[in-house]
Amino acid sequence: MKNQKRIRDYGISIGTLKTGKLNAISDVFGVKVGHVTLKDKEIQTGVTAILPHGGNIFKEKVVASSHVINGFGKTMGTIQIEELGYIETPIILTNTLSIGTAADALVFHMLQQNEEIGISTGTVNPVVGECNDMFLNDIRGQHVTKEHVQAAIVNASGEFEEGAVGAGRGMSCYQLKGGIGSASRLIEYKGETFTLGALVLSNFGLKKDLIINGKSVGAMIEDHEENNPEEREKGSIMVILATDLPLTERQLKRISKRANVGLNRTGSYIGNGSGDIVISFSTANRIQHFEKAMTTEWQIINENYIDYAFRAVGEAVEEAVLNSMITAETTTGRNGNSRTSLQEYVELFTKS
Amino acid sequence: MKNQKRIRDYGISIGTLKTGKLNAISDVFGVKVGHVTLKDKEIQTGVTAILPHGGNIFKEKVVASSHVINGFGKTMGTIQIEELGYIETPIILTNTLSIGTAADALVFHMLQQNEEIGISTGTVNPVVGECNDMFLNDIRGQHVTKEHVQAAIVNASGEFEEGAVGAGRGMSCYQLKGGIGSASRLIEYKGETFTLGALVLSNFGLKKDLIINGKSVGAMIEDHEENNPEEREKGSIMVILATDLPLTERQLKRISKRANVGLNRTGSYIGNGSGDIVISFSTANRIQHFEKAMTTEWQIINENYIDYAFRAVGEAVEEAVLNSMITAETTTGRNGNSRTSLQEYVELFTKS
Amino acid sequence: MKNQKRIRDYGISIGTLKTGKLNAISDVFGVKVGHVTLKDKEIQTGVTAILPHGGNIFKEKVVASSHVINGFGKTMGTIQIEELGYIETPIILTNTLSIGTAADALVFHMLQQNEEIGISTGTVNPVVGECNDMFLNDIRGQHVTKEHVQAAIVNASGEFEEGAVGAGRGMSCYQLKGGIGSASRLIEYKGETFTLGALVLSNFGLKKDLIINGKSVGAMIEDHEENNPEEREKGSIMVILATDLPLTERQLKRISKRANVGLNRTGSYIGNGSGDIVISFSTANRIQHFEKAMTTEWQIINENYIDYAFRAVGEAVEEAVLNSMITAETTTGRNGNSRTSLQEYVELFTKS
C-alpha cells in the first residue's frame, strides 16, 4: 500500500476472487493498523496494533473467534473470546517475551478510555499475540515498552506498511525475511458485496518448503546456495482476519479454520515448534457493553453460502504470507544473524 | 498394490520421504483392509473395514485420536475416542445413510468375539465413518446390509484394492471419480525406522480446484470441456492414519491435524458441506481391557522429534488422495450420473 | 404428569424458580416425548423419542448444542451439531447396543418424510443417545427394532410417563431404579416469560453418594442394609434440554454446561465409566433447510441476563433426576437382577 512492491506487482495472482481497493485488512470498513518499529543493531523488534473499528471497542465489542492451528504459542485472551464470542480491545502483536508488557500497556490504555472498568463494571480482556523473533532480535532484552504499545495504537491508520516493520521487524519466514503482510478479497452474493481481509505476522517454515503459487521456489533457492545449515523450526504465525459479513462466532470459527489452506499452499507443514493462531472478527454485529434490552436483533448469514467466504480466506492468507515476505528487506540483527529478502529471488518465480 | 497403476507409476512423486514397501496403510505391521463392493446400476456403494491388528481389538485396544477438519459429517464413536484415547473395534467406512446398519453389524461382530460384553464387562464403542455417495448411488435405498459389513471385516488383508471399491465405490473427488486410496511414509530417527500410513475415502472438491503436485490440473480440465454445470460441494473425506510410532493420544491428535496439509495441496478449500474427519491410531502402545496392574509402562516419543511425523502425514495424505482418484475407473450410476476417471487426463499432468 | 407421584409430591422442592405448568420438558411449546417400553423377563429396555416441534424438523431445524460431561458414551450426531449448530431430526434415546438400529430407523423415518434427501439435497444427521442397561436388560440380545423406534416417534405427546418406561425401562440410578425424569423452570425477565425444560435418562451413580436436596439419603439407605456388594460404575446419563429462549448455539452450550450443577447436587462424582452427555436446543430461532435469503434475522438474548437460565438448568436437571427415580417402580430383569425403587425409602427424606 505504502508504495511498496507487493507480490501482485511481480505478476503473481493468488486465486480467482477480486481484491479490495487496498488489497489489505483495512479494506474492511473501520479497520486500522499501526506499527512501532525498533531497529538498532541487536534490537530488531516492534509492535503492531489492529483496531477493529474507530470507536470505543470496550463499549462496542465486535463478534470474534480464535482458532489454534498449532498451540506452541503464548497468545493471550482466547479463553474469553471462546466463551463470550467477542473482543473488546485492539489486538496487539509483538515478540514472545514482551507479551506481559503488551498486556499491561493494553490494559492501561483501556482503563484510560473507560473509567467504569474496575469501578462500576468488570474488567477487560486484553488480546495479545506473538511470534518469536530471537533469530534477529535480542528477545531476552525485553526491549518493548508500554509506550511503544501505546504508540502503535495511536499510529493506526487504513494505509500501513508491510514487511520488516512493527511486530514483523525481527521475524523470519521460510528462513528468509518475514514480517507483516496483508491481503483482502471481495465476496459477492446476490448483488451485495462483502469484504474479508487478512493480516499475518509470518515467522515460520523451512526454506526448502516454500511454494509460490504452486512453484517449489524454496527448493530452487536451496539449489542455488552452497551450504544450508539445518534449522529446527521455532517460529509461529499470527493470522488476523476481519470481515463485514454478518456472522456468529461459530461461523467465524469455521472461517478461521480455513486459514490453514493459505498457509499450507505456501509450503507449511505446520511444524511442532510453531505457534500458529488465528484471531478473527466481524464488524457487522456488535455487542454494546451496557446493553439494556432483553434481546437484540442480528443479521446472520445464510450458511448455505459460506463457501465463498472459505475460499476468500484461503486466498487472502496465502497472498498475505507472500506479501509479508516480498515487502521485507534483508535484515541483519542479533549476533550478526541475517535473513535475506525474497526480493533477491524474484527471477525464480517470475520466469515462467 | 493389486496390480493397479498408482500415481507414482505416472511419475508423480509427492514429497521427499521414503515410502513403505506397499506404499499403503498396511505397511504398518498388522494393519489390514477389507472391502465389499456393490455395483449394480443404481446401486454403487459398499463397505471398507480397517483392522488395527490381527488380534482381539476389544481386549487389546490401540491408542487412538480423532480430529474434525469440518464437521458436516456423521462419523460415530469419536466422543469415546476423545475421552479415553483408544479404539476397540475395527473402523468401518460406508455411505452416510448406512451408518446405522454398519454400527449394528459392528456391534454384533464384537459381541460374537467377546462374550463378556454386556454380561461381566461394559459395552463396546463402534467406530463408523461415512461419506455421501448420492451422486452415483441410490443412497436412499440403504442397500448395505449387516452381512456386507461382516464380509468386509472377514475380507481384510494387507494387500487391497484402491479406487472405486468398497466404501469408495460411489464416491466423487474434484467432480471426477474418487474412492479409496492409500500411501505410506517411513520415518527414520537415529537408526530406528517407523512407518506412518494413510487411507482415505475421498469424496470432496470441485474440479476447478484440483492440484496435482503443484500443477493446477483441474483448471486445465475445465478448459478442455464444453459445459461445466456448477455443483455445490456435498462431499466429505475420511482419513484413517496408522503408525507404529509410540505416541500418546495427544501426540496422535497433533499428527492428525496435519492431514489438512495433504488435502489442501490437492486443492481443497474445505467446503461447508464436506464432512472431513480424521481417525488415527498407534499400534505401539496397547491397552489391555482386563488390565489388573495399577500402572503400566509406556514408551513415548520425544516430542522434539515429532516434526518428521508431521511431514510424513502431509505427504501420505496428499498421495493417498491422488491414488484414490487415479486408480478409480469411470463409473456411471444413479439416474445415469457419471464420474470420469482421472486416468482420462493423464497427459495433463505427466507432460512437463 | 400421568398421575405419577413426583418428587414435589413428597414435599421436596428443588431451588427457588417457578416450574412450568407440567413441570416437564414439554412445557416448552411444541416439544413432545414418546416411549416404547419392552418388558418381558430378561428384556427390560425401550426407546424414548423427543421431538423439538410438531413440524418437519429436517426442513425447519432448531438451534442446538451438545456438551460432553464424560465421554464414556456412544451418542451419535454430535460432530455435526457442533459444526453447524442445529439438529434436524427427533432425538432418540435407547440402550447402548441398539444405537445402530435406532440410527437406521431414524434415517428411514426422515427419508419417508423428506423425499428430497439423497436426491436433490444432501443427507441427514440422526441424533441418538444411549445408556447401558445391561444390569437389568439382556442388552446383548439387541431387542430394539426399527419398528419400536418408529412407534416411539409416533407416540410422542406433551404429557408422558416418567420412570421405568421407554429407554429408561432398564436403567439404574445410584444403584436404585432410574429411568426417565423431567422438570422445567420459568425464566422471567422484564415482563417476558421463557421456559427451560430438562429430560434425563438416568443411569449413573453409587448408592452411598445419593443426596436429596442436601440430605445424604444414600448413606442412610446403606446403613439400613445388610450387605452392599461394591459395584463399579458402568452407567451414563443423557440430559436433553429444551428452551424457548432465543439463543445462539454458543449460548446454548454455556447453558448445557450447567447440567453438571444438578447432577453433582444429587451426589454424582462423574465416574470414569459413565457417558454423561447433554443435548440442548432452542425452539426460538429456526433454520429453514431451503432458505434462499442471503441473510436472516435473529433475536438473540442479551448475555448479561443469562445467569437466570444457568440457575434454571441446575434446578431442572436436579429435579429431573429425582423424578426419574421416584417415579420408577422396583424392577427385576436379566439374571434375576433387581433394582429397588426410591419409593421404598421415602421416609428417609421426607422426615425433617
Add this chain to the structure above:
Amino acid sequence: MKNQKRIRDYGISIGTLKTGKLNAISDVFGVKVGHVTLKDKEIQTGVTAILPHGGNIFKEKVVASSHVINGFGKTMGTIQIEELGYIETPIILTNTLSIGTAADALVFHMLQQNEEIGISTGTVNPVVGECNDMFLNDIRGQHVTKEHVQAAIVNASGEFEEGAVGAGRGMSCYQLKGGIGSASRLIEYKGETFTLGALVLSNFGLKKDLIINGKSVGAMIEDHEENNPEEREKGSIMVILATDLPLTERQLKRISKRANVGLNRTGSYIGNGSGDIVISFSTANRIQHFEKAMTTEWQIINENYIDYAFRAVGEAVEEAVLNSMITAETTTGRNGNSRTSLQEYVELFTKS
C-alpha cells in the same frame, strides 16, 4: 496449616477419603506455595505463586492440563499447555488487571534461571491466573509490581497461610470474604498411596447459594440480615490441582473436570461473569527440556482405577473452598466496601 483454624477444626468433614498430613496442596511432594500480600486502605491485593517442584521447572517440565469451567477469565498460558501437555514455569495468581505485570515478571524470572532461552533454545510459556478483586481493591491502580511477583516465588514453602493473603487478599466468595484455600486427599490403590492436592483462589458466588456440607447456610445468613442489595456475579475461581499419580495430560484433564463437583456442592451455579479455570499437574512424569533420547519411558495409571482420583478431586476442591472462606478475616477496602468473614456465622453450620 500456619495455626489457622480450618473448616475441619469446626467439625465439618467433607467426604470420606483421608487427607494428607498438611491437608494441603503441598502434601504432594515438592510442591510449594508463596504469597505477597498488599494491604493498605484501598489497596487489598497480592500475588500467590505455586511451584510444582524445587528444581528448574523449565528444564524439568511437569505433565499438565487445563480446563475451562467458565471462560469469563484472562488466564494466560493455556494454549501451550493444551498443545504440549506440560507446564514449564511456576503458576502465578494475582488480580485481573495485573496479569501483564505478572507475566512480565515471570518471564524475567525464567530468563534469569535459564540463560539458553532466546539464545540457543526457544522461549518460555508463562502461566498466570487471575480473579477480579475490584470490590475490595483499587484494581485500576495496578499496584502489583514485578518485585512482588519475584518475592512470591522466593517466599514459597510447604507450609503457607490461607484466607485473605497473597492473591486472595481482595477476593470475595459467596459475598463473604474469600481468598486462598487448600486441601488434599490420599488415594490408596493396592498398597500404594498417592496424593492429590487442591489450592483455590475463591472469588465467586452469591450469598444466598452457599452450602456447607449439604446445609444451606447462605440462605440462613440472609435470613439474619436486614438488607441484601442484589449483586451480579463478577467473580471467578482459580483451581490448581497437584498430584503424584502418574498420569497423561488426557487423564489429568479428566481429573480437572471433576473440580466442578466440589464447586457445585458449595452452592455454585457457575455464573456468567465468573472465570472458572482449573490448572493441574502431575509431578510423577517429567519432560526434560534437553532430552536427547528418541523415546522415553513412562509409568501410566491404569484408567480402570481412575474413579478414586475423581472422588478425591471433588472432596479436596469442596474443602479448599470452605478453607478459603473460614480462614479469611473480615476485610474492608476500596470505597469502604467490606466483606464479612464466614467466621462470624460459625454457629449456623456447627449446630446440628
